[in-house]
Amino acid sequence: MNGKSDLSDVGAPTPSAEVWRARRVHWQDRATWFGALETWLERQWRPGGKARLQKRKLDLCWDDSHWLKALERHVQPSVETLIEGLAVDLAKAKLRTFHGCRVPDAGVFHREGLRRNDPTALEALARQLVTEDDDLAWMRPKIEAMIAEFDKRERDTGRLYVCADERPQLDHSGHYLLFGSEWLQCLLGWEAHRALKRYGTPTVVEVDLPFDWASEGTRREFARHLLREWTRVFVMGETFSPALDFSVILRRDIPAEVVVGHSHPKVLKNPFMQYLTERTADPTCPHCVGSAKG
């Protein structure tokens, strides 16, 4: 054994790898990846394997790992080898990702990009909120002590989170959009929720992330989801798009060039209030209003 896997040459580009070059992969929009993955898989089938897989009668939940076991029976390499090879080739693609937050003007992302968690900048914002919002007047004498004693100060330092599907974020993590940074929520506590909700507008930023900025482990995890979902749709035919809870943790800033848009959800679910829906008072920001005026 020379240690090489049975995919002809994992790590070196194969002709089919080129289908991913500069491709924008958006989980929810299967047209962006389903056909490309079918092309990519073309040389991996056992003789007649593709047709046999399509005829399988399988009644499995969308996220059941048995979809991959079903695929494995009809391809030559192991599924783990396919996942490894796909993770390498996906580095050429861009992943459509989303970042939920709360800002006064989303134009800042189009001008400056998104920044990693920086406790110094967040401390400054905490001071600003406490100074400007009379709801937090009682915190003014003690805000410096709160900052000095904040034991979770470094909880997310240097990290930036984006996700591949905004639906789970809107359904289960609405607090990032309702109250903003989790860091601020932790520092200021429940009593600040009303003030945090007055600051800025709930915003979902859209980013076409060069996928090689994510770790190989993250790409492998996504490759697993993609192969499983491809198999399910190939067997079941046209079907719903499942909401995928998938985060990418970056340790770098995101420059403005890859920020492709933003939106402001009109309604959010509050996870601290049994997912009660809350309507956004004004789902616009100066950037949207300015763009609408042209």
Ligand SMILES: [Zn+2]
């Ligand atoms: Zn806006």
